[in-house]
Amino acid sequence: MALQTSIARCNARVGRAPAARVAVKPQYVRGAAQVVAAKKKEIMMWEALREATDEEMERDPTVCVMGEDVGHYGGSYKVTYDLYKKYGDMRVLDTPICENGFMGMGIGAAMTGLRPIVEGMNMGFLLLAFNQISNNCGMLHYTSGGQFKVPVVIRGPGGVGRQLGAEHSQRLESYFQSIPGVQLVAVSTVANAKALLKSAIRSDNPIIFFEHVLLYNIKGETHDGDYCQSLERAEMVREGTDVSIFTYSRMRYVVMQAVAELEKKGYNPEVIDLISLKPFDMETISKSIKKTRKALIVEECMKTGGIGASLSAVINESLFDELDHQVMRLSSQDVPTAYAYELEAATIVQPNQVVEAVEKMCSKVAAAV
């Protein structure tokens, strides 16, 4: 329940993205003098992703979906539920189990004019497609001297779920991080999920689009109309002054749970959802650090070579003089995710760790003053 409350608070505090958000327009009842405000419907994240997919497929006939069980089965997480009935078996293609093969097929189709969305049933399975993702998806535009573009969206659920075992609990964002020529985006709310997927589909770059297994059923509102969110901008979740907390995906909620605690203790943290794991939005990041002078990274990927490792290095190199404290990083342990509940919980970052880290940073800085 605590998680639900913090999610609600989180949604309430979602800052405006730099691009203007379209306000909900009141509905005018014909012939009546009254103005009736339109009620926005709350939907789940999987529905939001489905809406984005559906809208983009309607808008552009070259957009198609490929993946295991995306068609008749409706998608393992329902993101493509019943879309095959509307668009047919070729536009919502049920592939055999051959990740490297169908990833390459999607890339070849993208090079020659289509815009495939390739789903990894679990992002972890895309380890089998690493050859295609690294060599062809990321590098081909460059190696061909700009002749072929690869407008694919590679999407699927990742992250640690509920006792799914080591191989279904992988976080591939750090593995894909170094591949030149790809963008990495992580969604976290119903609103940004739909808006970012629309942008990703329209982008001419290959986008690796990270969803989280435990977020598909969270509820929220989407933006109105044809709203597309920038793929390169971070999201201000909560403005503050004491510390800049950088996070993404499900850890956003863990952070906001911790923030509820921290607020009670009188702290005023700033929370930024990175959204773009690669490239980093250095404008938002540096503005925040210049204000708070403390940086805490909270992520679900492993500590070694993670997104936080890159971010920490960049902050250290470019904002050293703005810092009153070394950059702190809370990441998953460098261990395979165990099946047992307690061990799994100990592998990932928990809210109390975030609270402790903020307290430690702020008190140390206060003592030094």
Add this chain to the structure above:
Amino acid sequence: MASAFARTQNGRVASSRAAQPCRAPLRVRAVATTAKKDSSSAAASKAKLTPEVAKDLYYDMLLGREFEEMCAQMYYRGKMFGFVHLYSGQEAVSSGIIRALRPDDYVCSTYRDHVHALSKGVPAREVMAELFGKKTGCCRGQGGSMHMFSAKHGVLGGYAFIGEGIPIGVGAAFKSAYKRRVLGDESSDSVTCSFFGDGTCNVGQFYESLNMAALYKLPHIFVVENNLWAIGMSHMRSTSHTLGDADFPYIYKKGPAFGMPGVRVDGMDVMKVREVALEAIERARRGDGPTLIEAETYRFRGHSLADPDELRSKEEKAAYAARDPIPQLKRVMLEQGLATEDDIKAIHDRVAAEVEDSVKFADESPKPEKGQLLENVFADPRGFGIAADGRYRYELPGFTSGTAAVS
């Protein structure tokens, strides 16, 4: 087998070909290999060979040969670097198949791709300049020997990891079928040919691609250039036989296992290759799906210019040298009156001039500027993100000179 994909989204059968009279099914066969054939047994294919086609094939094979031999010279003179894999000896496969394609068809290759690019129409100048690492190369000097691409001529690469190009080729075929079945474009019948070697036929992606191409009935042709050697690994030592075959691990037999015809052809005879190619291409265009062609061929040089080539026997090399496709075709053309000695000499002169010109062009071309470092990493340069001052990094002054910090 009824295909769900024959229908457009509103249920209409997209292809009007269903209304056409039945054609005779392509029979699975092995078209001779080594010893037996004498020239008269290829009567059927000879009949189709016009002087124009014959001369075009001769020109193309000769261009491939002379170009590759020039590459060897240029490499040893320090004009090109890295790994260079020459195609000398295999020209009949490239010319026999690719010259039968249309400009809107696609070709996908491996690192042994120079001649595939030339056969498809990429100018020799652009290929040589690419090999010299100049900015006038077909990939602006960014691809090199193993990564020849041409959007204009439908060359999808150039891949260093064998097998990784095949799904790309299948993807281009998917697009062709999609255009027809989903977008309703009845004229969409472009075909893709993916070329690869005997070593590739043990890579998983090969099988994944065979399965998908057959499953979705894609207009894709798998061309195995079986030259018996994968660097120093003999085909006999790396590939298992089909049950019951004691003599040779035939690759064409893997086709029927996946629901497509498999054909083995004498890859040293351009006319035989062309005959098989025409049938496979026609089959693909009709919408009847993929074909697996195993071309028995041989590379006269080592795997690459760095390969000492000590494992292949002198006898084997001599046997294949005697079947050199270029003198073979010349003999046929003269015998059948498809060309005169003068015609042939003119082709030789033309090819020599073209190859010389390509070297001169490449030599005189400028090297890439540092500005090329960042330009083509992304199709949409916003992919490098936003800098601290709020500008997109591609807007920073150093971007076009390749000096901007992009991460």
